[in-house]
Amino acid sequence: MFNAKIGGNYGGIMYKDIFINLSLNYPDFYNIYENFYLERFIYSSTEIEGIKTKEERKIFVNTLMRAFHETYNYETSGMLDVTMIRNIGNLINYEKGLEGFRKINVYPGDNATFIPAQPFQIYPYLYSLLDNYYNVWNDLDPFLKESMFHINFMRIHPFEDGNKRCAKIILASNLLKSFCAPIIITEEDTKEYYEFINNCDYEGFAEFLRQRSKLEMDTLVSLFKMKYNVPMEETPGVFNEKIRKIKI
16 A cells, blocks of 8 residues: 655654654565554544435545555656646546536635636646755655645636645655655644645744644654553664564
């Protein structure tokens, strides 16, 4: 499913080292974590979207999972492109019969104060955003880079529906590929989340992502410690060394 790739610092030990150790040496455990993350990601999305009925939830979960896997496993060039973004939207909006980028103006929701791009602006804006992401923002902190991509993507609002889902799937995939733990954005975060987008607060959203990524890393480490009876108070250095030696 995922290839564990992560960066950042966990008590002086690189996240990347711990994630690589866990993914390579404990594939069964890491598969459990992958499923656990996806369940929480999808649950938070259903809560935000207000999905209530069993049938709606089943369709929603299936389409979201397909879109997530399609995004993360996309390796045509190792880079996201406009075609792939359109395909993600098609998967998310399949049951609604919506295909491709929108051709009409849309209302971005009660929490939004920004005005989305005009339909004729979508393609050039996305090409410009991707060019910045891959060719201009290369040396940025990964959380700031993802913040800038995410906020601009949401303000473009390329689809009639499913923009948040598409943006969050891309965010999770990009964080993993940039060696950063994926994050969960909950219904309780909605007001703060839209304030970042409405105000183009790149630094603020980057810090939000950084803190949520750390929480997710803490979750992964705690799960491992519980499964393999590693003391919760174990220091990161000792823990990192210990996961190299534990045999399943």
